[in-house]
Amino acid sequence: MAHPHQQKLRINGPVVITANRLADGVVIHRTGEGRWSESLDDAQVVRAADEALAALKAAQADGLIAVGPYVAPVEAAASARPGNLREKIRSDGPTFPLPSDAPAAYLPKEAGKVAA
């Protein structure tokens, strides 16, 4: 997945403007009202390149809130869903359980069971 910042603005379907929040890096999406939301459901979905470009330029002016805004594909149904694996991971987090000290959660399966 080529880095989004390196992509030309070619639109083959519905897209949103996405970025990371300056203060904490959390993934955010631009809404139709020109605000930012952590929920993809709130994102403004656009389908035309000029519309997306205008939204992107407006987002780039929000440098105090959003870092590195770019155009990301979505699957638009009743509500928008991430349009590729990269955006799915940005939306849902890593695709495996994170390491944890919760009891028994992080002990490897072989602990105490390894045959000699």
Next chain:
Amino acid sequence: MYVYDEFDRTFIAERAEQFRDQVARRLSGELTEDEFKPLRLMNGVYLQLHAYMLRVAIPYGTLSSTQLRKIAEVGRVYDKGYGHFTTRQNIQFNWIKLSDMPDVLESLAEAGLHAIQTSGNCIRNITTDQWAGVAPDEIEDPRFWAEVLRQWSSLHPEFTFLPRKFKIAIAATPHDRAAIKVHDIGLRLVRNDAGEVGFEVLVGGGLGRSPFLGKFLRDFVPREHLISYLEAILRTYNAHGRRDNIYKARIKILVHEIGVEKLKADVEKEWERIRDGYLKLDDAFLADIRSRFVYPEYEPLEDAPEELKRALAADARFATWHANSVARHREPGYGIVTVSLKPIGKPPGDATSGQLDALADLADTYSAGEIRVGHEQNLALPHVRQKDLYALWRKLDAAGLATPNVNLISDMITCPGLDYCSLANARSIPIATAIAERFADLDKARSVGRLHVNISGCINACGHHHVGHIGILGVEKNDREFYQITLGGKADEDARFGDLLGPAIPYDEVTDTIERIVNRYLDLRQSESELFIDTVKRLGVEPFKEALHAVH
């Protein structure tokens, strides 16, 4: 351990304070992102897919138990309770808020830790053998020289804006555990015919999209001239390295384009001019640095004490771990323990804050309060009395830190990949965990023997795929994850890059393909003592291609 002096402590604390001001100015809008980005990168702060990532240096891979507890605390208080050890003796936190970053750096500085020059186009953290100072066949402790280089390279005004990043590694034993041939400069401590200690110097090694092995620049640099010689190399690179194309900016490309002989001529000319100036290391300076390396007071002990023999005979699981994870120490009666951070099915190189705290306690009890970090993303306890090994193992086992898979197929070097990294094209960690699960039967893994699988999620090669016995490189095709497989790479003194096996295969087919490659090796090897890498060396990749053909 190296004990920081007042200058070092003040320097780190002031740097943290400086970054606090820079972050405040960014958050207030006084600095734009374009202005702030180089400042945050100089302090190891990246913006990744989900959050900011902080990369903290572990100079020459040595940590005190106090420092390890500090890392655990940062993970617990500011992150999600874990950290990720990298291939260059750093630890990365994946979820720290920018607004918390100043407090994190201040907290780290209290323990003598920092993130200076862990990113940016400067001389990065100097790395070396994780067994430094305790390996039996070492010329001398390479950490001493890494510290000399740390002092020289930290905030070096001439080398803060190099054409590109610059990585230096040092080895001091015949077997290279620091991967010096794939560094911008690789140094090997050697003795000349007169018995004097100095450095063999390699230049222009590196991985990434244009992999090169380091080329010999000089077979012996007297140690008092180490800094002047490196200054001459860096100055030549700084003047002639390309700045017009980020992909051609590393010194390896300069070496490739002008040839090592031309580079050598330029370096020698510059060195001749500066070698006897202020950069020549004098005995008083070296003695001062040496005096601040504190070594444990080893007890006079015998190898193979009765306690150890009894435990090995009585507990087969302990014996298995001992055979896999304990190496010979330079002092009789002691051992070097490798602590695998590759538990089956878990992200390679990750450790929780609880595990790090447990390890810090074990280091205090059993290893003179010292922990090491190796480029294979495992940890080591460098000073363990052999008679304590059984007690140590039981506690490591209870903490999930005794997986006896060091150097086996599940001991994979793995980059964070698309699950975290904004540069990645494909995931690495789930590929690693799936392969490890497939070989979860460690008896089977042991029957396969030494086999290094290295996985990168993009061409930047943070997972060192070029030098894996089996290398796996994630690529993207039409928004889908595919993986190229190479065989026959090595990162040690006989370093070479692996050869491509064939067309890239989809995500779902990687584990089956790796298993078929391993089974093919088991069919092809001449004896159980012929390692995978030796079979590939003997036969090439051709006989392994059917492992791919089964799919295509």
